[in-house]
Amino acid sequence: MTEHGSTPNGAVPQTELGEDGLGQLLAGLTAVREGDLSVRLPVAADGILGEIAGVYNDMVGHLSLVTSEVTRVADEVGAQGLLGGRIREPRSRGVWRELTSGVNTMADNLTSQVRSIAQVATAVAGGDLTRKIRVDARGEILELKETINTMVDRLSSFAAEVTRVAREVGTEGKLGGQAQVHGVSGTWKRLTENVNELAGNLTRQVRAIAEVTSAVAEGDLTRSITVDAPGEVRDLRDNINSMVESLRATTRSNEEQDWLQTTLARTTGLLQGTRSLPEIAELIMAEVPPLVGAQYGAFFLAGEDEKGTELVMTASYGSPDDPDSPPRRFRLGQSLVGQAARDRRALVVEHVPPGYATIASGVGAGDPGMLVVLPLVVEEQVLGAVEFASLHPFSPLRREFLDRFVVSAGAVLSSLVANLRTDELLGQYRKLADELSFRSKELQTGQQELQRSNAELQEKAALLAERNKDIESKNLVIEQARQELEDRAQQLSRTSMYKSEFLANMSHELRTPLNSLLILARLLAQNTEGNLTEKQVDYAEVIHSAGSDLLQLINDILDLSKVEAGKMDLRREPFHLSQLVEYLEATFGPVADERRLRFTVTLADDLPESLNSDEARIRQILRNLLSNALKFTEEGGVSLTVEHAPSTETPPTLAAAGQVLAFRVTDTGIGIPVEQLQHVFEAFQQGDGTAARRYGGTGLGLSISREVAGLLGGAIEARSVAGRGSTFTFYLPVPRPAELAAAGAASTARARTVPVSSPVVRTDGGGSPDGPAGRTVLVVDDDARNVFALTAALEGRGLHVLTADGGRAGLDVLAAHGEVALVLMDVMMAGMDGYSAIKAIRRMPDRAGLPVIVVTAKAMPGDRAQALAAGADDYVSKPVDEEELIGKIRDWLTG
Template sequence: MNTKTPIDSFSFRRILARNVTLPLVIGVVTALVFVGLIAYLLSALRSVEHSERVIGNANEVMKLSVDLETGMRGYLLTGDETFLAPYKSGKAKIAVEMNTLLELISDSPIQVDRLRRIRALQGQWMEYAEAVIAQRRSNQEFLARVRQGEGKLEFDEIRREFLTFLSMEQRLRQERADTAESRTMLAVVVFLVLSLGLSGLLAYLGRRELLRLSDIYNDALEQRGKDNDVLQEQAWLRTGQTELAAHTSGQLGLPQLGRHVLDFLAHRLEVAVATLYVVDDDGSLRRTAVYGFNEQGVKDKQVFKLGEGLVGETAREKRLKHIKQLPQDYLTVTSGLGHGAPLELVLAPVNNEGVVNGVIELGFTHPVSERAKEWLHLIAANVGTSLEAALYRQRLQNVLEETQQLNEELEVQQEELRTANEELGEQSRVLEQSQAHLEEQKAALEQSNEQLAVQALSLDQKNMAIGQAHAQLEARAEELQRASRYKSEFLANMSHELRTPLNSSLILSKLLSDNTSGNLTPEQVTFAQTIYSAGNDLLTLINDILDISKVEAGKLELNPEAVPFDELLSSMKMLFGAQAQQKKLGFDVKVAPDAPPSFVSDRQRLEQILKNLLSNAIKFTDAGTVSLHVSTDAAGQVRFQVQDSGIGIADDQQQKIFDAFHQADGTTSRRYGGTGLGLSISRDLAALLGGSIELASTAGQGSTFTLVLPHSVPEHAPEAAPAAVAAPSAPQPTTKPAAAAAPKAAPAVKPVPLPTFQDDRDSTPAGKTGQRSVLVIEDEPSFAGILFDLAHEMQYRCLVAHGADEGLRLAEEFLPDAILLDMGLPDRPG
């Protein structure tokens, strides 16, 4: 029985006045005191902030002074105008910064006087700096003034004055901060004492009434809480039903519906594993959807008869089963961190109008509450109705598909009958028209029968001849394809075999032309340089011929990737800027403002085309400008425009220059050189990338080559046209190239020859060396010997391997600093 006395209205109003009105009044007073305190703090902060600004501006002026002195000294030491950049920039800013600083310290006469002295000293130093810089520009003697320390005294005095200026400002800032801190602390202490005192008094006076109110309201809240628990329980059950209905709404198929139901149950009841069985037409229960099963669980038994196992018994008994303490190996719950058995199992039948049409099996890793089981009872009819609707839609879909198939067959038959009727009608009209001519043609037919028999015999003979010719053409096509493949393989193999001795000649001729020992005459050095130049030309020709053979044989594979225009043009500018500068040509590279930042293409092939076009432009231009502009047209295609002011191309030569081995100068003088394959290869590569090369030129006025490419490489790039025309291609590197990509014709593994020289492996401890080492993997002993001698000449230890297996073993054992690798090794490709 509740014995607490209810509180009257007068006492309640008194409590409100004491605990609401009075705290509000005190709060207003406190707010006013707090606003005053904040106002004072803001004033103190403004004074400190003013000092900070003065110090910052002073530091900036000091930094500008140092930049002036540093720029001047850098220019005096190097004579490079770029070192005057900080000097010029500081000279333009220091006067503005000095005036700003004078305005900030206008309230301090001492600091104003000191800053004016600094400005005067700065002016004297600037006069000295301008004079010395002028002497350095006119190559007059200036070092004597620098050695005498002229200008140093003024700069040191400026530094000392600045340090004194900063020290005084820092002291003022500290004094202002200390004053603000002490006054603020005093105000805060007084404020806290008053606030805590009044708050304690109010708390003591109102505590008794509030405690009594609290006891009265606690009883009411406790009763209200019990009522809320019951309502929340009912709301949880009804909300679950509503959310399940929304989750399974729509025209879902049976598998999708089952998956939606299990996903919702797993989320609502924290289920670890779950499965749904649906009754088939034969009365068996077939698994339709699963949740949380591992691979083995998915493969387990999927069909149960009525009364078979727990699933079948649940359907037969039409009641929920709750199994506790499952065996350890009953079922496995698997995740990325481990696996284990569920703790409890619940099997719930679902029904449609009292008829069971499915069973839901749920595995829990925690005890199942009564609320969860009650909710499963409530949703059984909802899930069963949804399953029945999905089954009905499935059966209806099957009937609809059968009906559509029958309709299609009927339409086909009707179309065939209509066509037949039209043909019969046409034949009837033809028969009626020809009836009158039959008698006249009868006699003519009898005479022509004999002629037709003779012609039929002749046609049979011609058909046999045509068949034989067709067979011969197919055989010839196979022979041509085989010959093309053999030619590509031959070129690939020959390019490798030619490169090995050619690289030896290049290296030896380069060593001779360097004449490090100084024992060759100038004429012999010239001979060696001629051999080196001719070898490079031959290597370029081999690479170009190999590229053309790859294109013709269809062996080039494209690797599409995003190509940023900025990176591509930077690479071209780096490669050809020096060449253009060497010939005193202007070289302009830019991208149109409306062009996208990148596009998709094969970057290696694109760069090969641009290198050929830019190399030709620089080669055939003696004066003027070479430019590379990138833009997009209305169709979204990317246009690379290479324009020069060189010799130009006559109209009758504009198609011929794309022929293989066609050169701008075909005479014996060969002013321009080159292989004559660059433009032919470029045109074929452009076709592979799905684009083309356009040419506009006038003899004597320069040329414009435009490479037009799609915004992305097509999935099936068009085949390249047969090799036709090329201007001299870009020079290839003279280092040893990789072997051709075309496959060799099943080379037999030849025995590894023994070295004809002594390498350094016996004198190189495994894993460490006092000298850098290089590993040469080369099956040609003579060329390996050349590389061995070259490594020693460059102060390297050298290890030599004649096969891939031996090279791998030496690389793992000695860990060399570098490896020279032959791409065409006898035992396996490099």
């Protein structure tokens, strides 16, 4: 038997080894076999049994220590996840050393493998997809390693593809990009598909808008945007489609009226040159049917006989009748020709029955689809009739031409008949005069005959006087027709004015949503709260850039309408030539560097320091010229040279202008063919206007520049060689030194009385410049998008914002909130507009000096003056430049 106990020093309990030592040894070994390592043998025995007990106890103690270490390592590594654990038993030998080494090897391998997997997983979680599991592994760990490495590869491929598509579509503007990620499934496949769908939708929407706006810029008004789009893109699509439809209708109406007036004037002029009735009949049949698309025509001339008025076919067009057969004749009321003449009104047969009439050609014949008979009537007198037939219905424009043509033709025909009758009477008069001379010799024998002849002569003279009066009446009809043509020309002029006004209103409708788009995009791009990713900031900057490009297109179209309507104002003020040069270098220097082109500005030594002109318009001209030069130049450089123009080079129109400066923009680009050199100055014209062109643009820049140069008293000329570059020269007259000095003194004596306000608290930090923080501003606008955008921009600068959706509501807010320190007022609002609201504010107690800044998108000449006349203090046009607006608010609030 064995007893368990503890030694005084806390050793493992031992069993006393009695006489039956082998039995005790057997019991100890049995305990070890059962996994009990707590049994010890007594070592007091002598001889072999004592040695066996010692070896047994050492073995069990060592085995217990190894077991404890293995259990500890397994618990730390396998259960607690504490990697790096090892068995610390240096005395192990033989199989125990192998066991210790095997467990340590397993722990080391597991530690390195798990740590490598953890490092890669941590890198992936942190967005680093360059790390992979490199540690050796076998079995399921190898499968896990390969699975994770495959996942990293696919994530890396996915991220690279999505980043590429986002950069191409969102940043570089290369539409049509699609992410190509192979082998992904589940969430990654759906995310790839979502990114591709986003890029595809954006591509389709932007390309559809670009195609239609490019087509409109090139004069093609047949296109419209049909792509599906939500939100503000849909509003932009609908606005552009409405603009194109209005332009299409206006252009079609103008073209039709121009064709009508031009064709009517031409044919009437041809008729006025005829001197016989057959000639006028043949001329009408030769000219009119092709103009109205008729395949058959007949001209009937009215004549008188003993039975009354008869209409005789005098000329025809495309008639199947035998030319040698007798001409057709109709009495008043007989057939449709006679009926139209009797009723003195046109007859129209829209559905001609089969077999009624025949239109024949050399290869066949057919029934007409429409028949028109029109009488030629002047002052209720029937002079003739015309009949036209066509295989297809006459368009309303052709019908209107026929209705107006018969009026002019009737007047010409009446005048010709009167002239022929006058010639006949004059012939009779001469014959009678000769006869009277002959009869005078027989005066004595023919006194009675002479009296009868004199009576007849007086009757003929009276008839001649009556005919002359009739001729004067016919001439009056012709004069009325001429006056009508002049009225039509004035109508075309008014139409042009209406078009300009339409473009101004349309610019307002486009600027209004664009205002909120640009402001919100800029706020997102600034990322003041830091909650947007770098890609989202890039997307916001791309949206802002695209909106800015659209704004430039709107401004170009509006400038063109101002020039056409003669309403572009000029503000001549002295300015330093150096500041103009600095502006151009700062604007185009970075562009040239980005395109790896040389950009130089050279000033002659004898130039004046200051110029007295409209600096903004001069900047606009040079900006357009330099933008074109950089756009059409791929290698080499662009230069701007400013010098006095030699007298031999000055355009003839500026010969009397005295000194003339020449601003020369020279490039080494693609050049312009000679046959296209003059066309590039026409609106919507480009050097390459095909669908496959390499360079974009609307074709308005040079047209506007030439017109603005003319308003400044100057001119623009171009020289170019295809493939070798171009030189555009802007000639600007320079006033005499005395005139410049006077203008400078006047300018110095005059941006400005600013109302004095109480001091304001300025804020620092947070990325915002010092501003009038804490003050209250009222925004009055009936467009919720603009209100939202302006509120976000102003509150971001520390201002407190109140809003009102109309002029009347704005007055109520002012009455209730005395803390309002400034008002931003929209002009075009339903109900009470901005002008009326400003006038009402000036009549409110203690509000006469309240600063009011007008915010409008119409931006037509005279708008600023009208706003100031209504009582406004300042003026800002949409889309609002945030820095400009904050600067104006700061000026008016800080004084």
